[in-house]
Amino acid sequence: MEYNTCEGNAMIVCTYVDHLDEAILAKEAGVNEVILGNMLFSRFGKISPKRYSEFCREVKNLNLRVVFDWDILMTEKVFQQRKSEIQSINWECVDAIRVQDPGALYWIKNNLPDMPIQLLTETGNHNLVGLKKWKEIAGPQLERMILSIELPKQKLSEYIDALDVPVEILVAGRILLFYTPRNLISPYILDHDDDKTKAAMESSYELEGSSEESPHKGFPLLENLHGTFMFNTKDQFLLDHCVELQEMKLAVARVDFRHIKDNSFLVKAVNALRSPISSTIHPLKDDYPNPIIRGFFHVNKSDVLFKKLKNQRTQRNDKNYIGDVLDVKKKKHLGIMVKSKDIGLQIGDNLILKTPDGKEKELIISDLRNSNGESIESASINSIAFINHVSGVSVKTRVYRHE
Amino acid sequence: MRSVPELLAPAGSLEKLKVAILYGANAVYLGGQKFGLRTAADNFTTAELEEGAHFAHDRGAKVYVVLNSFLHDSDLSELPEFLSLLDELSIDAVIVSDLGVIETIKKYSNIEIHLSTQASCLNTEAALLWKEMGVRRIVLGREISLSDAKEIREASGLEIEMFIHGSMCMAYSGNCVISNYTQGRDSNRGGCAHSCRFEYSLDFNNIENASKDEVKAYFMSSKDLEGIRALPEFIEAGIDSVKVEGRMKSHHYAGTISKVYSDALTQYQKSGDIVSKNILEWEQELRKITHRDYTLGSLQEPAGADSIYTEREHETPDYVVAGIVLEVVEDSHLLVEVRSAFYPGSTLELVPFNDPCIEFKADFLTETDGSSCEKSRPGILLKTPYVKGAEQWNIIRAKVMQ
Numbered sequence: 001m002e003y004n005t006c007e008g009n010a011m012i013v014c015t016y017v018d019h020l021d022e023a024i025l026a027k028e029a030g031v032n033e034v035i036l037g038n039m040l041f042s043r044f045g046k047i048s049p050k051r052y053s054e055f056c057r058e059v060k061n062l063n064l065r066v067v068f069d070w071d072i073l074m075t076e077k078v079f080q081q082r083k084s085e086i087q088s089i090n091w092e093c094v095d096a097i098r099v100q101d102p103g104a105l106y107w108i109k110n111n112l113p114d115m116p117i118q119l120l121t122e123t124g125n126h127n128l129v130g131l132k133k134w135k136e137i138a139g140p141q142l143e144r145m146i147l148s149i150e151l152p153k154q155k156l157s158e159y160i161d162a163l164d165v166p167v168e169i170l171v172a173g174r175i176l177l178f179y180t181p182r183n184l185i186s187p188y189i190l191d192h193d194d195d196k197t198k199a200a201m202e203s204s205y206e207l208e209g210s211s212e213e214s215p216h217k218g219f220p221l222l223e224n225l226h227g228t229f230m231f232n233t234k235d236q237f238l239l240d241h242c243v244e245l246q247e248m249k250l251a252v253a254r255v256d257f258r259h260i261k262d263n264s265f266l267v268k269a270v271n272a273l274r275s276p277i278s279s280t281i282h283p284l285k286d287d288y289p290n291p292i293i294r295g296f297f298h299v300n301k302s303d304v305l306f307k308k309l310k311n312q313r314t315q316r317n318d319k320n321y322i323g324d325v326l327d328v329k330k331k332k333h334l335g336i337m338v339k340s341k342d343i344g345l346q347i348g349d350n351l352i353l354k355t356p357d358g359k360e361k362e363l364i365i366s367d368l369r370n371s372n373g374e375s376i377e378s379a380s381i382n383s384i385a386f387i388n389h390v391s392g393v394s395v396k397t398r399v400y401r402h403e
Numbered sequence: 404m405r406s407v408p409e410l411l412a413p414a415g416s417l418e419k420l421k422v423a424i425l426y427g428a429n430a431v432y433l434g435g436q437k438f439g440l441r442t443a444a445d446n447f448t449t450a451e452l453e454e455g456a457h458f459a460h461d462r463g464a465k466v467y468v469v470l471n472s473f474l475h476d477s478d479l480s481e482l483p484e485f486l487s488l489l490d491e492l493s494i495d496a497v498i499v500s501d502l503g504v505i506e507t508i509k510k511y512s513n514i515e516i517h518l519s520t521q522a523s524c525l526n527t528e529a530a531l532l533w534k535e536m537g538v539r540r541i542v543l544g545r546e547i548s549l550s551d552a553k554e555i556r557e558a559s560g561l562e563i564e565m566f567i568h569g570s571m572c573m574a575y576s577g578n579c580v581i582s583n584y585t586q587g588r589d590s591n592r593g594g595c596a597h598s599c600r601f602e603y604s605l606d607f608n609n610i611e612n613a614s615k616d617e618v619k620a621y622f623m624s625s626k627d628l629e630g631i632r633a634l635p636e637f638i639e640a641g642i643d644s645v646k647v648e649g650r651m652k653s654h655h656y657a658g659t660i661s662k663v664y665s666d667a668l669t670q671y672q673k674s675g676d677i678v679s680k681n682i683l684e685w686e687q688e689l690r691k692i693t694h695r696d697y698t699l700g701s702l703q704e705p706a707g708a709d710s711i712y713t714e715r716e717h718e719t720p721d722y723v724v725a726g727i728v729l730e731v732v733e734d735s736h737l738l739v740e741v742r743s744a745f746y747p748g749s750t751l752e753l754v755p756f757n758d759p760c761i762e763f764k765a766d767f768l769t770e771t772d773g774s775s776c777e778k779s780r781p782g783i784l785l786k787t788p789y790v791k792g793a794e795q796w797n798i799i800r801a802k803v804m805q
Contacts, residue, residue: 034797073575075544076551076552078526101525126473127476130504131503135508152588180577181575182707183708184622188620188621189612190620207605207606207608208605209605209606214585214598215585326729327784333772335784371738382795
């Protein structure tokens, strides 16, 4: 099956399979393409290296498109190991490789120049300039870009038009929040083998964690050969927005139900994606077994709270800025450190003092002294001067020259 | 003289920049009002950036500006104007993690580009790809060992910068979005809520051989990196720049880490060795600043279970900053900006820029109106006894009575 032979505007649906019966089910459900996770190369892959090539063949015989999942990040040492292990893969039955680590992308371009690339740009790629450059780097081998689910639909639509390459997003499935190579769960397992590689090859641990410091309870956690992963408490779920996804010309919809025991939902998901209809009558979310969110699909305002992270009133404005109040002696003086190289303090200067609690005070300097209490004519950068007091001013007040 | 790496210190504010450089840093990194990852830091205004650049360059130190957020389209449009300011100020390099930012920089400026650790560059092939993109230096991911770093440097021909000290992300940098989904704050644009430092209840009910059904643990909090012991390995690996994390941290931190690592590098430069007696002294100094338990991270071996900081975040330093010297009036007094409480008669320690610490007794504490002070308090200026050798921006610290 060729990559671009889907009927009309129908979205291609891809998903993950670990077993042949899952592949058969996927085929019957109408899935076009399956991602096969080799446990050495794929973050959540469960297929052993020994069985991998044979499994690819079996899946390929079902007339499914097969994708080799190489989404792990690799240190130099790990990469060296993987480069030797990848020699055992039989690429005949693989239609494409999906990859995130720029090193893996570089290696594929140089060592598998005919292999189509599906480039994962789901993490940290939120501007068109960068995405276009990634497309250029991947070159003619690029068959698809996988974009971030943090892009709101308006941006997604804009990027799909501008990139001129098939785009995929995660339409339903777990949202990965955190990825570390460190083993964070196994230290709590009694029979954990100190030989981490051996222990993790043979076992993975899955459990839930909750923090009283967060209103969200039950973060799924997973530790395996590649480290430890945390997922959101709610799954990404856009299956009730298939009409919008189709209208924006999303080429590929990925659904990831590996964490859901009941596999019957896959058929409903594929039907919704292949034949989008209004979901108002019977929303699919009602049938989905896990809590869900639309995430940032409608809007991404994840920077609006930044202004609240610090007191904006204490922020320095360069214009006419002189320095800061460091010392207040009621009815006596204000101690000011001059921090501007251009404007100092002199008798007669008209100042505006902006306090941390938002007040503005005006003051004309009638007295100017140094720390010995001696009168001085002026004070310049990096010096401390004491001027006449004005009420309502506290330390950290910003001092400006009146215009 | 032997060649040693550059010492790159954090500058969370103009004052911290001065402190870091005066205490021995060869280079500092800082953020402007936008485009960095420390939204809550003071960050530099245009005038501060100008003054900071002059201050650093006058003393032979370099200034790198962080542009390491993953920028959105709207952010990018504001970047060219900022780049022209950086060019005007002869900023030495920018630290970047986003390919869109790199492309924008290349279009509008010739400034040197360093790849931020936020891009998690972990192997030679990735380094080669970034090199093709115009990157001159890579700040490697903290998951990289020194032996890996050496190989990457030799194979890529790029300058290599590595963290040697400070807090560590538990996740691969740039690969954590916990805050995005739980707090509505983009962690990769400066909104990290440090969820990895929380205590979590772990439900082990479904796991065989678990020690308990439920464990409450700070299971995803990393200890702090301390690489002073591995400094000779950094040098032998040819690492070009050793970096200290901590733009949000105090003057005390900026000064202490700069002095300690600068002393260590100077000693190696002169003698080609680092004596273990000195290492103990430096480690003792590094314990005087606020820190979590220290670890070597992945510098020698992949970070294991002993790299996890299993305690609640708390501050129990042996020493606190009593104040910062703002003015030295010879043979009369030091004018000190007070940072923590101390008393007349307290034994204090002045930390000179180049020489060993000087212990002195606060024989008198005088307020700026001439009255005597019974107990210092943060937020005032105080006169303390003059100490020979003291200079503006010196740190004065006090031992904490446990």
